[in-house]
Amino acid sequence: MTALAGLPGMGPRRLLAIHLLHEPAVAWHRIVAGEGDRLDGLAGRRGRVTDDVARAWRRAAAVVDVSALWAAHARAGVHVARLGEGGYPSALAHDLEPPAVVFRLGPLAMLEGPRVAVVGTRRCSRLGAELAQRLGRELSEAGVHVVSGLALGIDAAAHRGALGAGASAAGPIGVVASGLDVAYPARNRRLWDAVVEQGALLSESPLGQRPDAWRFPARNRIIAALAEAVVVVESGDRGGSMYTVDEALARDRAVLAVPGPVGPAVAEGTNRLLVEGATPVRDAVDVLCALGRPVPARTRSGHATGPPALDARGRAIVAALDHGPRTLDDLVDHTGLTLGAVALAVEVLVAEGWLARRGAHLERAAGPEVGRP
Incomplete structure (x- = not known):
């Protein structure tokens, strides 16, 4: 297969x-x-x-060479499951258009808990990105897996937020339109790796497959099929996120949308959805209530008391930035950690608000002083 x-x-x-x-x-x-x-x-x-x-x-x-192809997937740790076999996601098994085969990185258990898709435009506003990130973090803290397509903009922001909720929260689920070894867009490579580290990555394409245009609508149907609900944060009147909405409606999934100002293109799609009856969303509490799920006290209060506590790795990285911005390579040299460990930790620290990006450099965000471990 x-x-x-x-x-x-x-x-x-x-x-x-x-x-x-x-x-x-x-x-x-x-x-x-x-x-x-x-x-x-x-x-x-x-x-x-x-x-x-x-x-x-x-x-x-x-x-x-079929044997070599299978061996390549095994070496990469990719789980391959045909429809009707063990290891195939139960949420897809009875779908309108189930994938004949699913390629997966990460545990199958990630796909069995509550799941909400957070989607939107690649060309989002700063406010939209901040809201998507907050939704991702708070939903994950509430035990809900955030599903998205790992695109630029809203998708990436939602997954960064989910990663920022920490390893004890519900892990993010990425559904991609290429082989699991072909990161698209390439600048999201570290985000892909972080999602695999804390969650799961899915595709219906084998390793090596490029993200051809036709694969994106096909990918979006899987996002809709996996999710109990689809939240659109910002979207024009057309585009991939609206296709995901169509697929969600065809599957009787709940559709929720964030209200936006009248006029800007990034709010045309979400505002139309609200006129047509979508549930309005201001924060994660609205999403959880729409799904009939309990709202944790931390989420209900609207704000945490500050960024989550740092572990030893996080303290080392943040302390290394006390005297100014540094690149990833600089952080590797100063902390003694591997590049992979630093890259993963940085994604989480940015999502949690400890660090900020400035081009190729990282710098301390406003926050308390952190001593070296």
Whole structure:
């Protein structure tokens, strides 16, 4: 199934049709053997295979080493689960359009708790990003897994907030439109790694697959399928987040939206949703109440008394910035930590409000003095 999923032009519908009609090994043999001039019957009526697609599949399959492909996923720690097998997310198993196969980094248990999608535009306002980050943190603290697409803007802000809730909170869930080794956008690489460290990352594409345009709407249907509710923080009247809303409504999921000012494009979509009956959202309390979930005292009060306490790693990094901004490499040199450990800790410290970014440098945000451990 992994090899089939990587063939050119193998969209979700074709792959699902093949999965429902054939064992993967049988389908792969038919493609490699080039049985007949056409492979129309391979994917049934719903996933009709044209001559051009059949030829492209044969050419691609001829150079694929299936055993090596499977071994590469195993080495990368990627869990591969077909629809109907153990390890397949139960939230997707009975979906309108379930992925035929799911590739996952992180524990399956991450996908079993309460889940809310927080989505919105890539070109968000500063206020929108701050609200998305706060929603992500407070929902995670309340035991709700934040689902998003790891795009720039609202998605990334929501996941940074979830990471800032700490390791004891509900971990974030990222759903991506490429192979799990192809970070897109590339500048979110560290955020991807942090999500894997504290949560889970999902795709219906095998390793090495690029984020082709058609994969994003397909990705958005998975976000909607996983979530109990979809919260739109900022969005124009069109775009990926509104597609996610359409997919959520098709699945009878709750849709919530943050009110915005009349006029700016970033609020056109959310304001329209509110006119059409979406539940308004001001903070995480509104989301939790809409879902009928308990509201923790910390969230109900609206504010924590300050940023969360630092662990030894966090203290070392923050103390290293006492005398001015530094790069990640500088922090590695000053703390003696590995680059991976520093990068992950920095994502959390930024989300918690301890650090701020200034280009390629990091600096102390306003806060108490921190002594060296």
